[in-house]
Amino acid sequence: xxxxxxxxxxxxxxxxxxxxxxxxxxxxxxxxxxxxxxxxxxxxxxxxxxxxxxxxxxxxxxxxxxxxxxxxxxxxxxxxxxxxxxxxxxxxxxxxxxxxxxxxxxxxxxxxxxxxxxxxxxxxxxxxxxxxxxxxxxxxxxxxxxxxxxxxxxxxxxxxxxxxxxxxxxxxxxxxxxxxxxxxxxxxxxxxxxxxxxxxxxxxxxxxxxxxxxxxxxxxxxxxxxxxxxxxxxxxxxxxxxxxxxxxxxxxxxxxxxxxxxxxxxxxxxxxxxxxxxxxxxxxxxxxxxxxxxxxxxxxxxxxxxxxxxxx
Amino acid sequence: xxxxxxxxxxxxxxxxxxxxxxxxxxxxxxxxxxxxxxxxxxxxxxxxxxxxxxxxxxxxxxxxxxxxxxxxxxxxxxxxxxxxxxxxxxxxxxxxxxxxxxx
Amino acid sequence: xxxxxxxxxxxxxxxxxxxxxxxxxxxxxxxxxxxxxxxxxxxxxxxxxxxxxxxxxxxxxxxxxxxxxxxxxxxxxxxxxxxxxxxxxxxxxxxxxxxxxx
Numbered sequence: 001x002x003x004x005x006x007x008x009x010x011x012x013x014x015x016x017x018x019x020x021x022x023x024x025x026x027x028x029x030x031x032x033x034x035x036x037x038x039x040x041x042x043x044x045x046x047x048x049x050x051x052x053x054x055x056x057x058x059x060x061x062x063x064x065x066x067x068x069x070x071x072x073x074x075x076x077x078x079x080x081x082x083x084x085x086x087x088x089x090x091x092x093x094x095x096x097x098x099x100x101x102x103x104x105x106x107x108x109x110x111x112x113x114x115x116x117x118x119x120x121x122x123x124x125x126x127x128x129x130x131x132x133x134x135x136x137x138x139x140x141x142x143x144x145x146x147x148x149x150x151x152x153x154x155x156x157x158x159x160x161x162x163x164x165x166x167x168x169x170x171x172x173x174x175x176x177x178x179x180x181x182x183x184x185x186x187x188x189x190x191x192x193x194x195x196x197x198x199x200x201x202x203x204x205x206x207x208x209x210x211x212x213x214x215x216x217x218x219x220x221x222x223x224x225x226x227x228x229x230x231x232x233x234x235x236x237x238x239x240x241x242x243x244x245x246x247x248x249x250x251x252x253x254x255x256x257x258x259x260x261x262x263x264x265x266x267x268x269x270x271x272x273x274x275x276x277x278x279x280x281x282x283x284x285x286x287x288x289x290x291x292x293x294x295x296x297x298x299x300x301x302x303x304x305x306x307x308x309x310x311x312x
Numbered sequence: 313x314x315x316x317x318x319x320x321x322x323x324x325x326x327x328x329x330x331x332x333x334x335x336x337x338x339x340x341x342x343x344x345x346x347x348x349x350x351x352x353x354x355x356x357x358x359x360x361x362x363x364x365x366x367x368x369x370x371x372x373x374x375x376x377x378x379x380x381x382x383x384x385x386x387x388x389x390x391x392x393x394x395x396x397x398x399x400x401x402x403x404x405x406x407x408x409x410x411x412x413x414x415x
Numbered sequence: 416x417x418x419x420x421x422x423x424x425x426x427x428x429x430x431x432x433x434x435x436x437x438x439x440x441x442x443x444x445x446x447x448x449x450x451x452x453x454x455x456x457x458x459x460x461x462x463x464x465x466x467x468x469x470x471x472x473x474x475x476x477x478x479x480x481x482x483x484x485x486x487x488x489x490x491x492x493x494x495x496x497x498x499x500x501x502x503x504x505x506x507x508x509x510x511x512x513x514x515x516x517x
Binding site: 002003004007008011014015018019021022027030031034037038041044045047048049050052053056057060061064065068069072073075076079080081085086087088089090091093094095097098099101102105106109110112114115117118119122134135136137138139142143146147150153154156157158160161164214216292296299300302303 | 445446494511
Binding site for chain 2: 181186189193196
């Protein structure tokens with residue numbers, strides 16, 4: 001089977017934009033190119049029949065990472081000034097090393113035997129998983145271990161970010177205070193979009209049972225809604241010491257762990273009996289979506305700053 | 313055998329849409345200042361996306377997909393309009409700051 | 416001729432190289448984190464393309480699930496790295512590491 005022209009064009013564009021993201025432009029442009037790169041890569045996932053991955057890449061890889069890096073650029077520039085500096089060290093050895101790694105990886109890829117894969121195994125057991133979307137069946141049932149630990153990793157990363165807070169900021173509001181012009185377009189955008197965003201986020205989670213979507217993609221949409229509301233200055237960011245917030249953060253991993261422990265009675269940790277797998281997974285997903293949305297939004301907002309203490 | 317009428321309509325409308333994208337991109341690259349670049353980008357891209365959505369509307373399998381297409385276009389319009397306003401305001405503030413510092 | 420999975424796999428390998436070049440040579444710490452994300456994305460692409468090869472009816476769901484997990488973990492790591500960079504910039508007023516001053 002020969003690759004259609006669209007694949008060649010798409011891959012060439014991906015490479016060009018990736019190069020631009022690490023090339024001599026300034027840090028702001030680099031981030032913009034990285035966001036474009038994320039959108040292009042999510043198109044590549046569509047071409048590879050991986051719609052779930054495309055959604056995750058567009059929402060998390062391009063969207064949230066982009067917001068995170070853009071706000072970081074603004075804050076680092078404020079802290080260090082925007083004076084000129086030498087952008088690169090050891091460019092030639094780095095280029096040689098990188099080219100060597102690429103050649104080795106390409107050679108290894110071409111030498112790989114075509115795998116039998118696990119597609120058939122997943123398909124054969126799909127009706128026992130409680131889900132019709134094979135990717136989410138893997139995420140929430142067959143390889144639930146990975147997803148449980150992933151939700152814990154998110155939590156650990158957030159604790160790490162918070163641990164960087166100065167003592168005077170501990171327990172305060174996450175991130176720097178956000179301002180938006182009163183009655184401006186951002187404020188009205190922040191009022192218009194959340195109802196739609198909530199609907200789409202919940203829809204993406206719900207659709208994940210049978211179609212592309214799921215807790216991570218939908219949770220990211222909900223996280224974006226939370227971030228938009230915070231950035232539009234409509235609601236202050238939550239205090240990281242608030243009990244309700246902490247409950248929302250641990251709800252997902254806690255419910256997941258509880259269901260996993262209950263599985264011990266069925267034959268092993270995280271074993272979901274096929275008859276009630278669907279409601280169990282739905283319960284896990286509901287709690288997980290809440291935790292993912294809140295954790296991702298707080299990861300992007302960052303550590304509490306001392307100056308946020310007086311903010312009301 | 314000629315292609316079905318729906319396919320011809322899709323080709324036609326997506327081609328028009330792509331023309332708008334092309335025009336918008338050329339404007340983005342060639343126009344001299346931020347505001348006119350924004351003009352090229354938002355006007356052309358929104359119309360381009362609209363024509364793409366109309367073109368794709370001839371290919372839907374279920375009427376509810378029309379709603380999704382319409383929603384995508386409406387959201388893109390809303391987001392692009394808001395972003396354009398914010399970028400224009402940032403450019404204005406920046407220009408004002410430069411003028412003050414220049415004096 | 417060359418099939419789509421191979422095109423995307425080799426693109427992934429090249430993306431890893433591009434990201435690695437940026438990671439090794441760029442001094443601005445945020446640009447290093449960005450380049451590291453490019454490396455990760457290239458690895459995901461190679462992995463996904465490998466899972467797509469020999470796909471009879473549909474792409475293998477197991478690599479897809481692992482890649483989604485990877486994308487989320489990459490964001491978590493990036494957020495922690497950005498937090499460290501902001502704390503470093505606040506403490507020292509620098510956006511590059513002193514080891515890179517030659």
